[in-house]
Amino acid sequence: MNIGLDMMGGDFAPLEAVKGLQLYMQNNDHAASLFCIGDEAQVGPLLEENGLNAPNIRLVHAPEVIGYHEHPTKALKEKQRSSIAIGFHLLATGKIDAFVSAGNTGAMLVGAMFTIKAVEGVLRPTISTVMPKLNGGTGLILDAGLNADCKPEQLNQFAILGSLYAQWMLNIDNPKVGLMNVGEEEGKGNLVTQSTYPVLKENTRINFIGNIEGRDLFNDKADVIVCDGFTGNIILKMAESVYDIATQRGYGSDAYFTRFHYENYGGTPVLGIAKPVIIGHGISEARAFKNMIHEAEKMIQTGLCAKIAEQFSA
Amino acid sequence: MNIGLDMMGGDFAPLEAVKGLQLYMQNNDHAASLFCIGDEAQVGPLLEENGLNAPNIRLVHAPEVIGYHEHPTKALKEKQRSSIAIGFHLLATGKIDAFVSAGNTGAMLVGAMFTIKAVEGVLRPTISTVMPKLNGGTGLILDAGLNADCKPEQLNQFAILGSLYAQWMLNIDNPKVGLMNVGEEEGKGNLVTQSTYPVLKENTRINFIGNIEGRDLFNDKADVIVCDGFTGNIILKMAESVYDIATQRGYGSDAYFTRFHYENYGGTPVLGIAKPVIIGHGISEARAFKNMIHEAEKMIQTGLCAKIAEQFSA
Numbered sequence: 001m002n003i004g005l006d007m008m009g010g011d012f013a014p015l016e017a018v019k020g021l022q023l024y025m026q027n028n029d030h031a032a033s034l035f036c037i038g039d040e041a042q043v044g045p046l047l048e049e050n051g052l053n054a055p056n057i058r059l060v061h062a063p064e065v066i067g068y069h070e071h072p073t074k075a076l077k078e079k080q081r082s083s084i085a086i087g088f089h090l091l092a093t094g095k096i097d098a099f100v101s102a103g104n105t106g107a108m109l110v111g112a113m114f115t116i117k118a119v120e121g122v123l124r125p126t127i128s129t130v131m132p133k134l135n136g137g138t139g140l141i142l143d144a145g146l147n148a149d150c151k152p153e154q155l156n157q158f159a160i161l162g163s164l165y166a167q168w169m170l171n172i173d174n175p176k177v178g179l180m181n182v183g184e185e186e187g188k189g190n191l192v193t194q195s196t197y198p199v200l201k202e203n204t205r206i207n208f209i210g211n212i213e214g215r216d217l218f219n220d221k222a223d224v225i226v227c228d229g230f231t232g233n234i235i236l237k238m239a240e241s242v243y244d245i246a247t248q249r250g251y252g253s254d255a256y257f258t259r260f261h262y263e264n265y266g267g268t269p270v271l272g273i274a275k276p277v278i279i280g281h282g283i284s285e286a287r288a289f290k291n292m293i294h295e296a297e298k299m300i301q302t303g304l305c306a307k308i309a310e311q312f313s314a
Numbered sequence: 315m316n317i318g319l320d321m322m323g324g325d326f327a328p329l330e331a332v333k334g335l336q337l338y339m340q341n342n343d344h345a346a347s348l349f350c351i352g353d354e355a356q357v358g359p360l361l362e363e364n365g366l367n368a369p370n371i372r373l374v375h376a377p378e379v380i381g382y383h384e385h386p387t388k389a390l391k392e393k394q395r396s397s398i399a400i401g402f403h404l405l406a407t408g409k410i411d412a413f414v415s416a417g418n419t420g421a422m423l424v425g426a427m428f429t430i431k432a433v434e435g436v437l438r439p440t441i442s443t444v445m446p447k448l449n450g451g452t453g454l455i456l457d458a459g460l461n462a463d464c465k466p467e468q469l470n471q472f473a474i475l476g477s478l479y480a481q482w483m484l485n486i487d488n489p490k491v492g493l494m495n496v497g498e499e500e501g502k503g504n505l506v507t508q509s510t511y512p513v514l515k516e517n518t519r520i521n522f523i524g525n526i527e528g529r530d531l532f533n534d535k536a537d538v539i540v541c542d543g544f545t546g547n548i549i550l551k552m553a554e555s556v557y558d559i560a561t562q563r564g565y566g567s568d569a570y571f572t573r574f575h576y577e578n579y580g581g582t583p584v585l586g587i588a589k590p591v592i593i594g595h596g597i598s599e600a601r602a603f604k605n606m607i608h609e610a611e612k613m614i615q616t617g618l619c620a621k622i623a624e625q626f627s628a
Contacts, residue, residue: 134562145496148504182459182547190462190544214551218559230504233496234545237528238552242559245532248448249570256563 001031003296004096007038008065008083009103010284014038017102018046020289025054027290032297035096037062037083062086065103068282072106084108088115091275098296100267102280102289109146112270112277119305121312124150125272126158127279128165129236131225132259134218140166141180141217141225144268145233152196155179155226159206160311161271162224168302169269169295170223178212178222180231186210192228200226205311266291275305315345317610318410321352322379322397323417324598328352331416332360334603339366341604346611349410351376351397376400379417382596386420398422402429405589412610414581416594416603423460426584426591433619435626438464439586440472441593442479443550445539446573448532454480455494455531455539458582459547466510469493469540473520474625475585476538482616483583483609484537492526492536494545500524506542514540519625580605589619 007014033056040061064082066075087099088111128142166175243260267280276299321328347370354375378396380389401413402425442456480489514522557574581594590613
C-alpha cells in the first residue's frame with residue numbers, strides 16, 4: 001500500500017511533515033510505503049538528517065508549492081508541478097492509494113472533486129470531523145464546512161457516508177444517526193431539517209434515532225451527527241475553542257479536553273470521492289501528520305471508498 | 315415600578331419563585347413592587363412562611379396553570395385565569411411594567427407577540443442569550459431560537475435590537491456587531507449570511523465589524539453576535555453543555571465555567587415587543603428568579619422598550 005504525503009503543506013512544512021513521518025516509522029505497525037512529495041532540495045536533507053532512508057520511503061520531486069491564499073482552481077491548473085497537483089496525479093493514476101496534505105484546503109477539495117471525482121450516485125462529497133464523547137467514545141459530525149447550504153437528499157447521503165465511516169474507521173457497530181436540530185420532536189427545526197427528518201426516517205440503510213440538540217454533541221445519543229456545512233463548521237470551531245478555553249483556564253492536560261485538540265484526530269477525510277484523500281489542519285505538527293498517515297492507512301485497509309461505492313450503486 | 319412574577323412557572327414553582335423573590339428583597343437595591351401571580355392557596359402560605367409580607371409585595375390570584383406540554387395558543391385562549399394569561403393582561407393594561415415567567419415558553423412568546431405586540435417596524439421579535447467572554451466581559455447572541463429561518467432584513471433588525479440591549483442592559487458603549495459565519499472574509503457563508511453581510515455593512519446605526527466564526531464566541535471580537543435562531547439555539551445549548559462538561563470533569567467551581575450556568579444570567583428578554591417580558595429556564599431556581607427580577611427592573615429603568623421604539627420609528 002502506497003501513501004502520498006504532501007511535504008510542503010501546512011504552516012510548519014516541511015519539517016513537521018518529516019517529523020510526523022518519523023513518528024509513524026517508529027511505530028511497530030506501520031504498513032505503508034510513503035511517497036514524500038515536495039521540493040527535493042528542502043525535503044531530501046531533512047529526511048536524511050532524521051534517518052528516514054528506509055526503502056519504503058521515496059522522495060517525489062515537486063518544485064512548486066500552492067500557497068495558502070492562492071485561488072484553488074487557478075493554482076491547481078497553473079502549478080502542475082506543485083506537491084498537491086502531483087499528489088492528485090499519482091493518486092488518479094494508481095501510483096499511490098491515498099493522498100494526505102495539510103496544504104491549501106480549497107486546492108485539496110478541488111483536486112479531490114475534479115481529479116479523483118465523486119463516487120457515482122454521490123450528489124456532493126463532504127468533510128467530517130470527530131467529536132470526543134464524555135464517555136470516552138468518538139462521534140462524527142458531517143458536513144463540517146464543505147457544503148454551507150444543503151438539501152434534504154444531500155443530508156441523507158451524508159448520513160450514509162458518515163455511518164460507513166463510523167462503522168469501518170471508528171469501529172462503531174450499527175452507528176446511531178442523529179439530525180442536528182433545535183428540538184427533539186419531529187416537526188421541529190428550520191425548513192431544511194423539517195424536510196430532512198422524514199427522509200432520514202425512511203432510510204432503511206441507516207440507524208436513525210431522530211433529532212439531537214446542541215447539548216447532545218458530547219453525550220452518547222448519536223454516533224453520526226448530520227447537519228449542513230454552515231452549522232457543522234460553527235460547531236467544529238466552537239468545539240476547538242473549548243480546548244483553548246480549557247488550556248487558558250489551566251485544564252489543558254485534562255484527559256477529556258485534550259481530546260478536543262485537532263492533533264489527536266489528525267485530518268479530515270473527503271467522503272464520497274472515489275479514493276482516500278485526507279486534509280490536515282494548516283497548523284499541523286508532527287503528531288497530526290502521523291495520525292493522518294494512520295488514517296489513510298486504515299482507509300486503504302478497510303476499503304472504505306469501495307464500500308461507499310457499493311452502497312451508492314445498490 | 316411594578317413587576318409581575320409568575321409564581322407557577324418552572325419545574326420548581328412555586329417554591330423557587332418565592333425563594334427568588336426573597337433573595338431579591340434581601341438586596342438593598344430592590345426598587346420594584348412585585349405582583350406575585352399564582353394560586354392563592356399554594357403561594358399565600360409560602361410567602362407568609364418566608365416572611366414576604368412587605369407592602370410592595372401583593373398576591374394576584376390565578377387559579378389555573380398552563381403546563382409545559384400544552385399547546386401555547388390554545389392554552390392561552392382557554393385558560394384565561396392562568397398565571398401567564400393574567401400576567402399578560404396586567405402588562406397590557408399597564409398594571410405592571412414588566413412580566414417575568416419561567417413557565418411554558420411557547421405561551422410566553424405567544425402572549426408577548428399577540429397580547430403585547432411587536433414594536434412598530436419590527437418584522438419579528440427575537441430572543442437572545444448572553445455569552446461569557448474569557449476576558450470577563452459579556453456578549454449577546456441573537457436570535458437564540460425563536461426564528462429558525464431568517465431573512466437578511468430580519469438579521470439586520472436583530473443587530474439593532476441586540477446593540478440597544480448591549481448598550482443599555484450590558485453597559486457596552488458602541489457595541490461591536492459580528493455576523494456568525496464560517497469564514498472571516500465578505501462573501502463567505504451560506505446564502506443567508508452572504509446576503510446579510512452587505513446589509514449589515516450599510517447599516518450606519520450599528521458598529522458592524524464583519525464576520526465572526528465559531529471560535530470567536532468567547533473572545534472579544536464582537537459584543538453582539540447575529541445569527542438565525544437555528545444556529546443560535548445550537549450554539550446556546552452547546553455553550554450550556556460546556557458548563558455540564560466542566561462540572562463533570564471536576565471544574566464546576568471554576569470562575570469562568572460558572573458563568574455558563576443559566577442561573578447567573580437569569581432569563582431571556584423578548585426583544586422587539588412593546589413592553590418588557592422575560593422568559594426563564596424551565597429548571598429555574600431561586601437565583602435565576604432573583605436575576606430575572608433584576609433584569610426586568612433594569613429594562614424598566616433604562617426604558618429599553620421605548621428606546622427600541624424610537625430607533626424603529628426614526
